[in-house]
Amino acid sequence: MDRPRQDPAKSQRKPMIKWPKAQDKKSWKLLDDIILEAAMQGPVNRKRQTLTTIVFSVTKARFGVEKAKAHREPPRPNRRQSRIENLIREVRQLKRRYRQSSPTKRPGLSQLTGTVRTQLKSLRKADNTSKKAQERTKKRLAFTANLYQFAGNLLDKERSGTLGIPVEEVERYLHETHSDPSREVV
Numbered sequence: 001m002d003r004p005r006q007d008p009a010k011s012q013r014k015p016m017i018k019w020p021k022a023q024d025k026k027s028w029k030l031l032d033d034i035i036l037e038a039a040m041q042g043p044v045n046r047k048r049q050t051l052t053t054i055v056f057s058v059t060k061a062r063f064g065v066e067k068a069k070a071h072r073e074p075p076r077p078n079r080r081q082s083r084i085e086n087l088i089r090e091v092r093q094l095k096r097r098y099r100q101s102s103p104t105k106r107p108g109l110s111q112l113t114g115t116v117r118t119q120l121k122s123l124r125k126a127d128n129t130s131k132k133a134q135e136r137t138k139k140r141l142a143f144t145a146n147l148y149q150f151a152g153n154l155l156d157k158e159r160s161g162t163l164g165i166p167v168e169e170v171e172r173y174l175h176e177t178h179s180d181p182s183r184e185v186v
Helices: 025-039 044-063 079-100 106-145 147-155 167-178
Strands: none
Touching (some): 025 044, 079 106
């Protein structure tokens, strides 16, 4: 049966219920009795449509809701990354000014652009070096934490590419290279 689609802009996520612990058999038995009693009233179609609403409202009233967790704001770019973004903007502006400028001003603008690009190049190099160092640290920690899983992940990667020569030729080469001709003489 098709479920009606909800518009994500209109629908809001319901608050999370503070469910009882699994060992608390008494609370779960009581909850089952209350929900069954409330759900048994009315025709089957109405029961089917309203069961989730009944369960949510009963459990919300009985157990309450959890406090909403504070949303983390996304990490801000570090000083080097923001400087890189500013330099990229500056190069774009200089390009635009170069195209619109008179031929007498162009050598100065191209020199300015070259200087900014040199700064940008050195900052990007430093940023890439830092990222590679972080990756090496992560891999080293993964290696020391679980050697076998690390090796498995390293070796189990999908192989890509195509074989450029026929399979028969590869098998013939392997046979000639790795077999003992005197052993095959009868």
